[in-house]
Amino acid sequence: VATSPKFMQYFDSWISFQQKTSFHRTQTMDFKNGYAFFRLPREGVGGETLFANQLSQDELDDLCTKGATLTYGQVKRPAPSRFTPAFVAYDKKVLKFDAYFMEEVAISPEEHYRIRHVCLYYYLEDDSMCIIEPKVKNSGLFQGKLMRRHRVPKNEHGDYYHWKDLNLGIDLTIYGRTYRLVNCDPFTKVFLESQGIEVNPPEELVSDPYTEQRRMPVQKPIVPASPDPFRQFLAYDTKVLRFYAIWDDTNCAFGDHHPCIIHYFLADDTVEVREVHKRNDGRDPFPVLMRRQRLPKVFADKNKNFPSCVLEITDHEVQEWYSPKDFAIGKTVTLLGRTFLIYDCDKFTQDFYREKYGITDFQPVDVNKKPLEKVPQVIPPYNGFGIPEDSLQNCLSLFPKPPRKDIVKMLENNLKVLRYQVALESPVPEDKNRRFILSYFLSDDTIGIYEPPVRNSGIPGGKYLKRTKVTKPGSTPENPIYYEPSDFTIGSTIEVFGHRFIITDADEYVLNYLERNAESFPAATVQSIRDHFLPRKMVVETTSSGIPKKDLDDLIVEVQKELKLQEPFNTRQFHEAFHHFDKEGSGFLDKPRFLNICDRFNVPTSTILLTKLIDYCSCDEDKVNYRD
Numbered sequence: 248v249a250t251s252p253k254f255m256q257y258f259d260s261w262i263s264f265q266q267k268t269s270f271h272r273t274q275t276m277d278f279k280n281g282y283a284f285f286r287l288p289r290e291g292v293g294g295e296t297l298f299a300n301q302l303s304q305d306e307l308d309d310l311c312t313k314g315a316t317l318t319y320g321q322v323k324r325p326a327p328s329r330f331t332p333a334f335v336a337y338d339k340k341v342l343k344f345d346a347y348f349m350e351e352v353a354i355s356p357e358e359h360y361r362i363r364h365v366c367l368y369y370y371l372e373d374d375s376m377c378i379i380e381p382k383v384k385n386s387g388l389f390q391g392k393l394m395r396r397h398r399v400p401k402n403e404h405g406d407y408y409h410w411k412d413l414n415l416g417i418d419l420t421i422y423g424r425t426y427r428l429v430n431c432d433p434f435t436k437v438f439l440e441s442q443g444i445e446v447n448p449p450e451e452l453v454s455d456p457y458t459e460q461r462r463m464p465v466q467k468p469i470v471p472a473s474p475d476p477f478r479q480f481l482a483y484d485t486k487v488l489r490f491y492a493i494w495d496d497t498n499c500a501f502g503d504h505h506p507c508i509i510h511y512f513l514a515d516d517t518v519e520v521r522e523v524h525k526r527n528d529g530r531d532p533f534p535v536l537m538r539r540q541r542l543p544k545v546f547a548d549k550n551k552n553f554p555s556c557v558l559e560i561t562d563h564e565v566q567e568w569y570s571p572k573d574f575a576i577g578k579t580v581t582l583l584g585r586t587f588l589i590y591d592c593d594k595f596t597q598d599f600y601r602e603k604y605g606i607t608d609f610q611p612v613d614v615n616k617k618p619l620e621k622v623p624q625v626i627p628p629y630n631g632f633g634i635p636e637d638s639l640q641n642c643l644s645l646f647p648k649p650p651r652k653d654i655v656k657m658l659e660n661n662l663k664v665l666r667y668q669v670a671l672e673s674p675v676p677e678d679k680n681r682r683f684i685l686s687y688f689l690s691d692d693t694i695g696i697y698e699p700p701v702r703n704s705g706i707p708g709g710k711y712l713k714r715t716k717v718t719k720p721g722s723t724p725e726n727p728i729y730y731e732p733s734d735f736t737i738g739s740t741i742e743v744f745g746h747r748f749i750i751t752d753a754d755e756y757v758l759n760y761l762e763r764n765a766e767s768f769p770a771a772t773v774q775s776i777r778d779h780f781l782p783r784k785m786v787v788e789t790t791s792s793g794i795p796k797k798d799l800d801d802l803i804v805e806v807q808k809e810l811k812l813q814e815p816f817n818t819r820q821f822h823e824a825f826h827h828f829d830k831e832g833s834g835f836l837d838k839p840r841f842l843n844i845c846d847r848f849n850v851p852t853s854t855i856l857l858t859k860l861i862d863y864c865s866c867d868e869d870k871v872n873y874r875d
Contacts, residue, residue: 269294337371342410342438344369345430346419347453358457365393367419367426369410371438374398376408378421394421414439415447427453483513488596490574492587493614494522494536504616507536507587511571513599518542518569520582542569542582572604577612590614626725634716635727652691660689665760667735668752669696680827683711683748685741692716692729696743717743732761733768736775753779 273288290296344367352358365380377396398407399421413419419426429450439446488511496502506523520537524530543560545567573580579588590612600606626642629635640647665687671678684697693714700708720742722728730741735757741748758780761773824844829836836844 334372340371340434340438342369342371342413342435343367343432344413344415344428344435345452346426346428348424348426357460361457362453362455363388364452365426367428368396369408369413370396371410374407374409376421378426410439411442411444414444415449417447429453480514486513486595486599487511488513488571488574488599489593490576490589490596491591492580492589494585494587496585504614509574509582509587509589510539511569511574512539513571516541516568516570518582520587537583543567544569544573571599575600575606576609588612588614635718657690663689663760665689665732665735665757666754667750667757669741669748670751672740672747672749677706680823681706682751682826685735685748685750686714687730687732687735688714689732692731694730694743696748712743717741733772736772737779738775755780 270292272292273290275285275288276283277286278284345364346367347362347364349360350363351360363380365378368377368379370376375396376394376399377392378394379392380390382390400406401408401412408419408421413428415428415431417428419428427450429452431446431449436446490509490511492507492509494505494507496505508521508523510519510521511517512519517539518537518541519535519539521534522530522536524532524534543565545565547564547566569580569582574589576589576592579586581587592609597609600609624642626639629638632638634650636650637647640650667685667687669683669685671681671683673679681698684699686695686697687693688695694712694717695710695714696712698706698708698711716729719728719730719734735741735750735753737750737753739750741750753776758776761768761776765773824847828840828844
């Protein structure tokens, strides 16, 4: 054994193994052009050289034993069939059988047994079964799933029912109950036949005799010729006449028309009254106004001194009771002291009266309330407090709201104000020299009047009229007409709450605004403002053309110095004299009158500087602009 070739080969391998000092595996991953790839190892474990084309002894033995073939390599054998478990192959595949079983009934005299129809389901995926009985309405039986899904034992030896045990026309005993399989669905029949089972012909499903007896029409009993006390109850049970009526309770305090429904029960001639409630009607939710009872129509003669109201009414105390002939559409009936007007009835009631009494007219009575005539609201006269629109809101609502404003107009005309100088028209001498500033706010068409304070005049200046809307004379509170910018012309009279003002002057912004929006104002208004400002423009043009502004300012300074050398005089009285003689408020005076006023205040008009200044301020030979 020690000299055999195989032993020597193993011995040489052991010796080389003992001489090895490195036992790591050779690297098989390499990189080329930046990509990693797999290559065959060139060295074995311990650095031993490996030959790429060297075959092992086993591979050489296989080559010797195999014969030459026309194909490269061994012949490929077909792969074995793939195994599929039963729960996958038969998933959602169920066998359905129609069956029935007989159940004994020992406590009923009408039936001794009953037939109950069921459906038997067999699930092929796990060989389980369940039994379900279709539910029948009002059957009184516990129906539905009679047996839950599970594997059903077949015998005492531990065997279970298999689909091979199922067929048509056989009896299947499950937990002591015998089921007769009579039919199946097409899938069940095809499956059993594909498995080599001969399916028996289907049988008819046996019906329940008691159920068939109930389905047969009930024979009406023959009514005897003699009067039967229960005939009315049996003939008219559950038959009720329904009338729609109105209970008029307006004679009482807080009374109203109450809609009601009158029920007349034909079985025992009783009457019930129910009140129809509407949502949020404010009444207690008691539907029954009168409980079901027989209502007397005519009482018999009785002793009036005996208090019979606390006792029950008997038959001998009533001469006549209410009957169906006492109710009809359009009739008024009094039930226990309440008066009801019948205005309609239902279809069954109409058919009853048509068959029994021959009445064909069932036209309903219109009981809808006629709409009240709308009384026109009378707006009281304007009391002078606030603006008319604001005061009108107190007449339209209990909680007045502020009148709506034109927001677009307010945004477009914000901070736009037209200012005019007005004089008060008054027979009082002290009011003739009073001057006011009238401001018209374009954003909301309001007017404010301000009086500049004048010292030692005895009249305190300040706000004369708070900002408000002012109506024109002759307008009514129902249709107020307010002042507009087109109404303000030079010389026109404005009446403000009984005070009359005359427009004497205007701001230059008024002229600019009217010229920019000339299409929105009358031509007469624009022309009036233009004519008023024409003399001022002529003076400015004359002054600017005759002498430069710097020279004019120097001339004014020299005149002021010369006047300071003269005797002092009251400048305020000097200006008031000019305004007093300027009746129109144009800012111009006749030249002789202007010189006369200057002489009264000892102003030396004969000097060269003053004469030159007066010439520059004159628009023509007769007019002098005293404001410049």
